[in-house]
Amino acid sequence: MSGKSVLYSNFRIRSWVPRALVKYLGLNVEIVDPYSEEAAEEFAKQFPLKKLPAFLGPRGFKLTEQMAINHYLINSSRDEKIKGQLLGEPTDIETQAEILRWESLATSDLIVFLVRVFQPLVVEGVPYVKKDVDAAWKVVDEITGIYEARLREKTYLVGERITLADLMSATAFTRGFNYLFGTEWRKQHPSIVRWFNTVTAGEILRDEYRDFKFIDEPAKPPQSVNKKKEKKKTAPEAAPAASKPKPEAQAKPEAEEKPEEPKKPKHPLELLGKPSFVLDEWKRKYSNEDTRPVALPWFWEHYNPQEYSLWKVDYKYNDELTLTFMSNNLIGGFFNRLSASTKYMFGCLVVYGENNNNGITGAVMLRGQDHVPAFDVAPDWESYSYTKLDPSNEQDKEFINNMWAWDKPVVVDGTPREIADGKVLK
Template sequence: MSLGTLFGESETRSILPVGLVKAFKLDVKLEARGSAAHKAAGFSTEKVPAFLGPHGYKLQESVAVLFYLVNLHDPESPLLGTDLETKAQVLKYISWGTAELMDPLTNIIRVLLARIPFNKKLLDTSNTEVDNYVVELEKRLVNHTYLVGERLSLADLFVASCFYRCFTLTFGKKWRSSHPVFMRWFNTVAATEYLSYFFDNVKFIDEPVAPPKPAKKEKKDEPKKAEKKAEKPAAAAAPEPAPEPKKVKHPLAELGNPTIALDEWKRVYSNKDTRKEALPYFWNTFYNDDEWSLWRVDYKYNDELTLTFMTNNLIGGFFNRLTGSTKYMFGCAVVYGENNNNGIVGAFLVRGKDSAPAFNVAPDWESYSYTKLDASKPEDKAFVDNMWAWDEPVVVAGEKKEIADGKVLK
């Protein structure tokens, strides 16, 4: 009887689970993420790796799937550690890998593969974080062959697989030659039966991949003006002072002032009970369909989120980059779910009828999707109330998810 189906293929967190199935020769079917079988399995998200066992048993999250697969083969496998201390160390490294190490690695992937608008500061910061993590690993590896004890474990296998994309994007020849300790460890681990199926086919780059360049606007050729012969001036004219650069107005400033100032709503929201006083004021007194619009905002990459506090920091960074538009908008974004299974959603009030002029001041605004809400629909109105009150669970794919954290843009 089949032991089940593993969903995931070449995604970074799926490399090792697939390798375990192959090396252990487990009777587990391999299916790609997003395949018909994956969709039919009924997982709440398409996050991989994911495992579907007999009798509808479902399992997601890298750490859980890895431990389950090893235990299917041998509950006493030394890959898990050989005593309480080493088992705890293995768990520590895997948890660190999927939560902390993958965060800057994911940022690098998204920037260099143009999945988000180019952000030099984000790329530089993430590269520095990764280099610092490598330095920390080398402090252990300079005197030891492996991360835990003196034998190969899941800690080595998983952490090494996390660096996959670096070797195709940022770890060029120069970087590799300057990190002999790290490379000795990585090459040793990548050559094992658990990872060689994958890394034997990965071509390492010679030079780091250059960041994507924004498309240049073509300049229209202007007809040359006929040159006039200048008469000899009586005296050289004094140079005119350069005009001061005009301050660029926010596009929403063209709409003029609303009937009720936005600051008045923000003051009510900050000082009154949200359900009893603030929201009734908003709907009955402040909101005007002719002057404002309401938007649901969803993060596009929830499957890449890890710890809830880090997700909330992501919202904070997004809000900081929206500072240029705070005169024209208000909203809340919340983190729903739990560690390693969470998402971002929010409701926003925007001056005018379009979301773009308010949100596109943030370089990463395209990492979110924007759905216009209709204040005349009870379900849309209830969604706004719940987002701004934070006292009801968020419904995602028909399932209620508790709000873990959030931030207010005002």
């Protein structure tokens, strides 16, 4: 790596591995806090979405997304032995693929569902919805079960040395150990604990974990939730027949009672009322039936254009996309950030093309006729363009069918481009 580069990073765990790699590999990269007084303006200018970590090379080369930055930094090293250890030897494509597999599982699944569990428990303003937290916990259990089974048989996730798979996975597990994985959980997952301690005590990550401590008890639901449950469970006892309540035991006048907190405003799309087209029924049909012969004909038979609208969604910065799996992870992150609107939406975004020459497009149905209330819950929604589709137009209808069936190439500027990957929003 020639010339001075800049890595923008902060306290969030997604910045830890890139920052640790810069130091461990001895790269000519300045580590900068993007929100410091000296750097804030330049950071916003170079990276308008303000996503972290972010990398700026000496010739204007820019990267976001932790996985992409990690691979770039490691490949910038001149130490072939270290590169082979962290990423897999160039001739060992199976090991390389295994490392990428665990990196992806950590960033696309593990950390996402950990956040869905702990944020409602510890972050003020994030609503606690028990069924949603329980559903996320179930996924966390499944993923950690995969890790425990793997590490019961192996010292590290891939091979016999620390790789990027271990670094990425360990930092993802950190938030679990911060808030959720107390003493009892650790007793049930001894292999994960042994591995986590080994990786975080290693030369690469140990500076990031000098003050790290395990918790004894996991975070609990907010106190207000517990009080409401207690109130429902405990019925008021009847006063004994022969006794009279003492004056001081009488209830306080209603005027002195603490007023209830105002209810959180409903999602704006909730105000549109209950539609006749049952979105959950369509989602089940799409998931369980063959798409072309069964699901799509059912959809067009039941779709109500007065209640729902259809939109073509295109990523604005296709020229910045590199590997197709990274583009697909970008879609996954976007869909996760749309979670507040998922009950009003359905659709697919796909990655078309090949590595270093790909794009993102798709078709999404949403409640109402305006796309903004559905999409603006995601901080990065303006990274995409939105074009309303007309289902009575055969070309538009064919595009929707193709996006939801994934069985035909995407036509871009008159050229067919094969679909490499994609994700479903449902």
